[in-house]
Amino acid sequence: MHPPSVDALARSLADLDLPHPLAVDAAREAIASGDPTAARPLAEAARRRLLVPVVNATGVLLHTNLGRAPLVPARPPASAGWRAANLELDLETGRRGSRQSRLAPLLTRLTGAEDALVVNNGAAALLVALAALAAGRDVVVSRGELVEIGGGFRIPEVLQASGARLVEVGTTNRTRLGDYRAAVERHDVGAILKVHQSNFRQVGFTEQVDVASLATLGPPVVADIGSGLLDANTPWLAGPPPSWLAGEPAARQTLAAGAALVTFSGDKLLGGPQAGVVAGSAEAVSACARLPLVRALRPGGLVVEALQTTLLAYLSRQGRAIPFWRMATEPLAALEARAAALGVGEVVRCRSAAGGGSLPGLGIDSVGVAVPGDRLAALRGWDPPVVGLARGGATLLDLRSVDPADDEILAAALAAVTTP
Numbered sequence: 072m073h074p075p076s077v078d079a080l081a082r083s084l085a086d087l088d089l090p091h092p093l094a095v096d097a098a099r100e101a102i103a104s105g106d107p108t109a110a111r112p113l114a115e116a117a118r119r120r121l122l123v124p125v126v127n128a129t130g131v132l133l134h135t136n137l138g139r140a141p142l143v144p145a146r147p148p149a150s151a152g153w154r155a156a157n158l159e160l161d162l163e164t165g166r167r168g169s170r171q172s173r174l175a176p177l178l179t180r181l182t183g184a185e186d187a188l189v190v191n192n193g194a195a196a197l198l199v200a201l202a203a204l205a206a207g208r209d210v211v212v213s214r215g216e217l218v219e220i221g222g223g224f225r226i227p228e229v230l231q232a233s234g235a236r237l238v239e240v241g242t243t244n245r246t247r248l249g250d251y252r253a254a255v256e257r258h259d260v261g262a263i264l265k266v267h268q269s270n271f272r273q274v275g276f277t278e279q280v281d282v283a284s285l286a287t288l289g290p291p292v293v294a295d296i297g298s299g300l301l302d303a304n305t306p307w308l309a310g311p312p313p314s315w316l317a318g319e320p321a322a323r324q325t326l327a328a329g330a331a332l333v334t335f336s337g338d339k340l341l342g343g344p345q346a347g348v349v350a351g352s353a354e355a356v357s358a359c360a361r362l363p364l365v366r367a368l369r370p371g372g373l374v375v376e377a378l379q380t381t382l383l384a385y386l387s388r389q390g391r392a393i394p395f396w397r398m399a400t401e402p403l404a405a406l407e408a409r410a411a412a413l414g415v416g417e418v419v420r421c422r423s424a425a426g427g428g429s430l431p432g433l434g435i436d437s438v439g440v441a442v443p444g445d446r447l448a449a450l451r452g453w454d455p456p457v458v459g460l461a462r463g464g465a466t467l468l469d470l471r472s473v474d475p476a477d478d479e480i481l482a483a484a485l486a487a488v489t490t491p
């Protein structure tokens with residue numbers, strides 16, 4: 072028997088919704104390997120390498136591998152066509168405007184900052200802040216805050232890239248105001264940097280200096296608060312601030328304590344797209360805005376739109392419209408009812424985590440369904456893929472990180488992978 076032609080084999084994969092050249096590649100590889108039936112799995116694997124929507128049932132609300140915060144759904148297009156946006160057009164004057172002026176007024180209203188600037192991510196925000204205030208000068212940092220955040224973000228390296236010089240003070244576990252003061256007296260200090268220990272906790276014999284005390288020393292204080300909690304009082308939530316937020320620094324309170332600049336990510340607790348925000352005094356933000364570096368790190372129009380949508384939800388006090396806050400504050404009873412309604416697996420208590428390098432060690436009580444055995448690979452193979460957790464010898468799907476609209480998908484996937 073002749074092997075099938077590449078073209079015929081590729082055309083037999085048309086149902087996979089893969090562009091023809093990619094189906095041809097799969098067909099060619101299968102025929103070359105002597106096993107034409109391998110074409111379908113190869114084509115399926117090629118499809119799986121693309122970016123696809125995934126159901127996150129890990130209970131990690133900001134899952135780094137799943138893009139951190141899920142986005143507020145974009146507004147539906149007005150028509151099937153296309154439409155431009157006033158990204159850099161000032162509609163008053165008809166002249167060129169700034170993409171930053173879409174977001175700055177919203178960020179200042181939410182945080183009490185005088186001005187704000189948006190860049191590509193949290194690391195870029197800190198890079199810009201340090202370059203603006205301290206390039207060619209010294210930056211004082213506690214030895215307890217020379218941290219590494221996921222993805223290779225290391226404070227000493229970002230500091231070096233900014234052109235500033237690092238002056239370490241104190242010890243790993245204890246740093247006092249006097250340590251900072253001595254450094255300020257001896258060095259050419261452009262800024263004092265305070266970094267939130269986002270992804271780990273120090274307990275025991277420890278001492279750190281707060282922003283209010285640092286602000287008395289003279290040089291501007293840059294506070295990298297990390298997660299983008301806008302206000303410790305969470306006015307966008309119906310109830311009081313959740314207890315698990317305690318200790319998480321917030322932009323509004325850090326600026327009120329005297330920081331010249333705060334920097335944070337857009338896609339952690341803020342619940343928006345990948346972005347970095349620098350917010351603070353008008354003078355310090357305009358020093359940032361003047362850097363040529365900012366042009367290289369500017370956010371794209373898609374990010375400006377998604378961040379604007381998120382910030383408008385905060386201003387309208389619609390925390391439940393922001394997926395992170397909706398997930399984080401969903402009552403246990405609602406999760407229990409959803410788990411029972413799935414009608415498959417055993418309803419179990421579990422603990423969700425904020426994730427994204429935020430709130431380490433803190434769990435949020437949650438409810439999931441467990442099925443015996445390791446079904447993780449089969450669930451990832453579902454369309455759309457479902458990502459769960461191994462627990463003991465069982466597979467656990469935590470409902471807190473799942474959009475209720477996806478419960479039916481979860482039920483169907485679980486039923487399919489557990490049917491012998």
Ligand SMILES: *Cc1c(COP(=O)(O)O)cnc(C)c1O
Pocket residue numbers: 192193194195220224266267268269270295296297298335336337346347427428
């Ligand atoms: C997450 C984090 C960063 C890095 O932010 P990205 O948006 O990942 O670039 C920097 N500093 C702190 C304290 C963080 O928690």
